[in-house]
Amino acid sequence: MLNKYPKTKITLISLLSLIILLVTFVFWLRSLMPANVNQQDLSVTQPQDLVYLSKGVKEYRGKILAVVTSTDVMDTSGQKTGYELTELARAYYVFEANGFEVDIASPKGGKPPVVIDDDDMGKFDFAFLNDTVAQVKVDNSIAMADVNTSQYQAVYFVGGKGAMFDFPENASIKSLVSEYYQSGKVVGAVCHGPAALVNVTLDDGSALLANKIVSSFTNDEELLLIPNAKDIFPFLLQNKLTEQGANFDVGHVYLANMAQDGNLVTGQNPWSVWLVAEAMIEQLGYLPVKRQITAEENTISILTTYEEEGIQQAKVKISLMLANDTNSFDRVLLVVHTAVYGMQWQLGKSIDMLRLLSFADNN
The missing domain is CATH 3.40.50.880 (Class I glutamine amidotransferase (GATase) domain)
Structure with missing residues (x-):
């Protein structure tokens, strides 16, 4: 019996299904995490609350x-x-x-x-x-x-x-x-x-x-x-x-x-x-005032280390951060990059992001 659908159409359907599954998975994963995993309610923050400015x-x-x-x-x-x-x-x-x-x-x-x-x-x-x-x-x-x-x-x-x-x-x-x-x-x-x-x-x-x-x-x-x-x-x-x-x-x-x-x-x-x-x-000729590095920046640093030095060194960086503060980086941003890698068809890197999340939760 002849195939009812052309191969190209089957391929497109398969790709679309994979994308839908990936996106669904990421939303499911995010739903398991607290809404404000790294922060208190910040919506009421005033400029005078910023120690950096003071x-x-x-x-x-x-x-x-x-x-x-x-x-x-x-x-x-x-x-x-x-x-x-x-x-x-x-x-x-x-x-x-x-x-x-x-x-x-x-x-x-x-x-x-x-x-x-x-x-x-x-x-x-x-x-x-x-x-x-x-x-x-x-x-x-x-x-x-x-x-x-x-x-x-x-x-x-x-x-x-x-x-x-x-x-x-x-x-x-x-x-x-x-x-x-x-x-x-x-x-x-x-x-x-x-x-x-x-x-x-x-x-x-x-x-x-x-x-x-x-x-x-x-x-x-x-x-x-x-x-x-x-x-x-x-x-x-x-x-x-x-x-x-x-x-x-x-x-x-x-x-x-x-x-x-x-x-x-x-x-x-x-x-x-x-x-x-x-x-x-x-x-402009000035030494910038020191400030506390944000959790988002720390997460970007972890991801950069992963890209340039591999997952083991990324784990080392996570361990050092956790030793100082359990909320020193943004786990949600790691989840976001799980999707980013998936959208680029870098599924191995998506899996590595999940491994980093698991590592963080177990340390």
């Missing part, structure tokens, strides 16, 4: 401009977007703790759209939402055309998919980046924020990006979550940066990675915010 620099060192997107919908796809709250909040407090006042701008000015991912929220992010001064600044962001560029020592471009649509062609952004880079002021950007570097020309007519070491959200990261990204975005950011002459620094998928080329500081994804913000402080 021990920060008291002297006034100047101002840094943070720029967020004004785009709320991804082109014709209809998908909502905006700036990523965590990418603004964490950098905002690094700058403040190190003596810098932060102003917030956007291409259109006014209240910009925001993306809040509940799974990623930590005490700094909730503190930002409860920070009256910060919220007034966000709700009344300065239009880029009205920014007095002479007031700031540095600029930081916040990520969020909306940046892909309104950063690259904004004349005020291009002018500010060119001016700051050539005058030695610090230019920082993270995730999709480096879209602000696209199409920037220096006074000699060359592209800013020519031969510069930069990082940003990678093609692999973009296409993993949005397979039709090429149809939604005007371009893939890694491709565009490379086309304009950048030496693109690719880190591990969804792990922290920061690239610095003189006064140009860029980060790959949301987990790179701390690295970018503190590197900007160093480039």
Whole structure:
């Protein structure tokens, strides 16, 4: 009897079934874990609750401009977007703790759209939402055309998919980046924020990006979550940066990675915010104020060790962390990376994540 279904159709059905099983398994695994496995109820955190700020620099060192997107919908796809709250909040407090006042701008000015991912929220992010001064600044962001560029020592471009649509062609952004880079002021950007570097020309007519070491959200990261990204975005950011002459620094998928080329500081994804913000402080000539490393950062460190040195060394790192604090890393983030590896068909690595979780629970 002839097979009723073509082989290609059977293969697609099998792949789809495997994906569904994997996703179902991950959600089941997460359901077994406490909702706040590493934290108390942080939603009421106030800025004054952040020990980091209370021990920060008291002297006034100047101002840094943070720029967020004004785009709320991804082109014709209809998908909502905006700036990523965590990418603004964490950098905002690094700058403040190190003596810098932060102003917030956007291409259109006014209240910009925001993306809040509940799974990623930590005490700094909730503190930002409860920070009256910060919220007034966000709700009344300065239009880029009205920014007095002479007031700031540095600029930081916040990520969020909306940046892909309104950063690259904004004349005020291009002018500010060119001016700051050539005058030695610090230019920082993270995730999709480096879209602000696209199409920037220096006074000699060359592209800013020519031969510069930069990082940003990678093609692999973009296409993993949005397979039709090429149809939604005007371009893939890694491709565009490379086309304009950048030496693109690719880190591990969804792990922290920061690239610095003189006064140009860029980060790959949301987990790179701390690295970018503190590197900007160093480039400004100051030693960053010490802070307690977050559980999320420790987890990213475990995952980086796993990628570069293998599972045994990752277990060693977990043991050292557990010896100091049983909640020193975020188990939920390990579960998330179980899915990330699975979505890349790296099933062996997915199994290794489960082995690390089991190891942590038994030590």
